[in-house]
Amino acid sequence: MTGLIGEDKIQEIRERIDIVELVSSYLPLKRSGANHLGLCPFHSEKTPSFNVNAPRQIFHCFGCGVGGDAFSFVMRMEGLSFPEALRRLAERAGVEIEEEQLTPAEEQQRQEKERLLRVSEVAATFYHQQLLDDPQGAEGRHYLRQRGYEGETVREFGLGYAPDSWQALTEHLAGKGFEPKWARDILGLVRAGRDGRSDYDLFRRRLLFPIQDSRGRVVAFGGRVLDDSLPKYINSPESPIYHKGQILYGLYQAKEAMRHSETGIVVEGYFDQLALYRAGFQNAVATCGTSLTAEHARLLKRYCKKLLLFFDQDKAGRKATFRAMEVLLAEGLSASVVELAADEDPDSYLAGHTAEELQAIFDRARPVLQVFLDHCLTIHGDSIEGKARAAEEMLGKLRLLPSELERDLYLKELARRTGLDENLLKKKAGSRPPAARTVSKPAAPRPVAPPQQQPLRQAVASGREVKAQELLLHLMKVDAVWRQKVAEEKPAALFSDADRRAIAEGLIANSDEKGCLEEERLLNSLSESQKAILSGIIVKDDQVLAEDPLRTYEDCKRTVELGRLKERQLELAELIRQAEQNGDGEERAKYQRELSDAQKKTRMPR
Template identity: 40%
Template sequence: MIPQDKVAEIIETARVEEVIEDHVTLKRRGANLLGNCPFHNEKTPSFTVSPAKGIYKCFGCGKAGNVVNFLMDHEQLSYPEALRSLAKRYNIEIEEEELTVDQRQELNAKESLYIVSQFAADFFQEQLTQTQKGRAIGLSYFKERGFSEETIKKFQLGYSPDEWTALTDAAIEKGYQLDFLEKTGLTIVKEEKKFDRFKGRVMFPIQNISGRVLGFGGRILTSDKKAAKYLNSPESDIYHKSKVLYGIFHAKKSIVAKDTCYLVEGYTDVISLHQSGVENVVASSGTSLTIEQIRLIKRYTPNITILFDGDAAGLKASFRGIDMILEAGLNVKVVLFPDGEDPDSYARSHTQAEILSFLDSESKDFIKFKTDVLLKEAGKDPIKKAGLIKDIVESIALIPDPIIRSVYIQECSSMMGMEEEMLLTELNKSRKQKISKKLAAPNESTPQINVPEYLPQEGGKSTTKKINYQEQDIIRLMIQYGLNEIELEVDKDEKGNPIKEPFKLVEVILSDLMQDDIAFDDPTFALIYKEFTDAYEKEILLEEKHFIHHIDDTIRQVSIDLISQPYELSAQWEEKHQILTQRETDDLFKTIQSGLNYFKFKKLNNLKNEKRKLLTDATESEQYTDILLDIIKIDTSRKNLAKILGIVISD
């Protein structure tokens, strides 16, 4: 349990823009920052971060929240996990009671899997450095690979003893449940027997983007042909290999700084390049590249260079995966290492300057490279050349940007000695087929526009109701400008000059609404208004951050939606072009008066409709007369407000 004063300190200290910039490339736009949303695939940036307010909002998919919510949604963390992550980042000490066995059992299953995985990583590292067998076998292997002690510590490399239950016994002795050891794949349970999955292997912990251990890769050191050389953790609630890139935690900042990402195949490729000073590198860990992994890279850069060992023919098997990268809108290059070399061996035998020079000089644009490879393979065979044309054009057709497609068509036309018009015809045919398939069966990569619903759900179906814009505007003004001061006339002096006093905007709105005893119809707006009035009666004025960091998800989401704007006026309108623009903050009193009057006008319209219904149902003459008098009074008030608002009413 994290004390509330520490929660407040963490939220006050954490900078939403700093945390999000670890995962999203942001560019300044006025007072806010803008980038591509990490929660859905988009080409045009709609993800806005407001450092001043401490919030983010995507105007494409609707995702919004504060710095804690971002970590919870982006990294699938619980609320306490997100707070602890921020506390660690900003060096805020949290004093929590040490968990007992019973308390540990009460933690949710996912958190327990994280805890067990971290225990295993610590255990393997301790075995590597603190035991005789670990140093003689595991540490010797890493030293032979040229890994320094600093590198071994950085990547939390370890050793699993060549014993059947070393880790399992140690974990159970410390109070960890066998069930969680089995669910993470660290322990294999068969009937009454249990044994360590990674027995006798050097260990490579696999971390997520925030550094939490999700799973492991283990390499065997014996020549046992029956055992797999590399063994990975099985899928679990926290480890999904299709969504993870090895080394992303250590590489993300460098990827953003260098604006490119090197993609390799194995753990040692990543580690050796890191140790050589090339840190913007990640690995797919031997799995075929997935769309989730591609999107993960795209959060940090649109540029990816794939490093391959072996000859060009071996690369053909990877063409389909690279086509997926093109379709996601990334720029792809490839580098082939000399025969007998791979990223690991090359990094160990060359300096940082030599590696960077090699990568720069040998990187080739993928489309050109693929065309060259297939042209050599086709030779003078016309049938193969026809197939080559179709293959190349299909890759180009995947590229979202029409200008880039056009450039590639021109270059391929020159390389293949074919008319550009013929390639364009084939390109259009390919794109038409692809679009038809997408229209017939849209997939998850198609971004969906999410219109926020402010009403609760019933029976699993969304309740639809038109938003009351007048109520919405009043709530927005109270949240966004509640503590802004406005001066109001309270009296006149002896000479008839006005005497003014400062009031908080929220005081003016609340006193006005409470005097007329006006209620809100929308349930969420009603809850927010009640919080304002309850606090006001205790002489407390709630501020914006109270709602931005609200414990209730719906109130927090609605509040952030209300105060977030997709656009802001450029300062150049006034500074450069001398065009004066009107802002609602220029005259807040006029803004709230207008908002209150529209709100009351809407309420009077609704009340009149209710009275009309009662009038038709009235059975007694006296009752009929009373209702009619009420309608006349309502109409008088409506007409007075309509005159102030400049509205023409016909009934």
């Protein structure tokens, strides 16, 4: 529904938004030289390292490396996608974004969604009022008070009460002039009466949890009985505004705390979430009666890196934990499991323990894969066959791990715990030797390569290399002469790191004939991670450039050359091995000479 927004619109929004004013609406800033300084909202700190630069309209935190322009800021702060951030800032700046790209059908859909949100909101307000002060809501208030919840939680989460009546909501909505079809046919809050009887409310005599999206808009309801009758919970059905696989209960209230602690707690139930929130763990969200989906994981990833899975301590909870593990690992989020005594859940635990005690348990949470390994070994038993089966299951999950390093660590542990050969496990896990680069003929059965032949490719640039590359980017930003020089040499020869190379290319491409840099067009062309790097460079004082620029330039060049030489050495080692295998002495000698040459060059002093 976002449609394409033209570059000129983006430009217009950019021009009308002042980043200092924007950031100040979220946190206090103090002027300091050319920059404004504040406490970073994206990591916790005591001394400010969060810089906002008015002339350049960018921000950068030297504590956590986050940075970018106004769009980047809103994306992070509000957990929005780029088009969403655009719309948000357009609204703020009063820039009209025409929806001309919408087809009539899309336009109708948009209007329908708005209408549904409105009906939900009116229903939520009605139920909330019932719980707050309507005589009919006394039973609901009594129930909550019994569980120790005060008005504060009720207001914070907009909790409600559906009175013991067949038509309370139906009549309320009719009184507000809404056609019956919205709440009945689409949202399912009202059910159609049969055989000439009138429509009736879905929720009766239940405590209601309004389910909000990440912007705080009510999209559905969960309802709990006040006694032991069944079903204990019912949820309003999925609708055009509610897809339960995409919504997490409490996210709207939790996102700030999640961002600050970089950690989220995932629980199963509404009351688990409320109990944690009340105990001061405000970074908790609940899945609404569904297992965690990949969409949930992506949503969580906008706010935090680590997750604590805090599910019921029973068989079903276990199962949910391991299912969540799969989607989280695949999204590159790290997850640990909170373990309590059997049959406890977060809500019941907090009923009898303090927040400090729970924190201590959180501190002992183990990585989910470790818990999974224990679990596999336990259920399959100690026999050789059982261990093999456990290993198979574990390998299946390890393939999901994006980090090769982590995968290796787990393989080691798996080998240790099962007594199976580590190399065999590695092979089965499909750990990839640097095969892509070799020139080999269809290989004869070959032994597993010794570890020194599998260095961590993806050469991570060292601190010094990064510094040299950033200094060079800084030079390029300040002075067209350096952009020219890099363009002649080709960025690929100077930047070993892909993001920094892309920035260099952007600096060159967005330089006009007169040698002026079109900074805004440049920013528009970069990815978020590239913007973060560039903002760090821009915010820095140009004084640092007093360092010898030519030396910086040569440093960068040398780094790339060294990288190439090292890569070639690996290839040569493989070629030599193959020549040996084929008994080709001449080839072998040729490669050996090239290898010695390359080794000499890499040892050359700077």
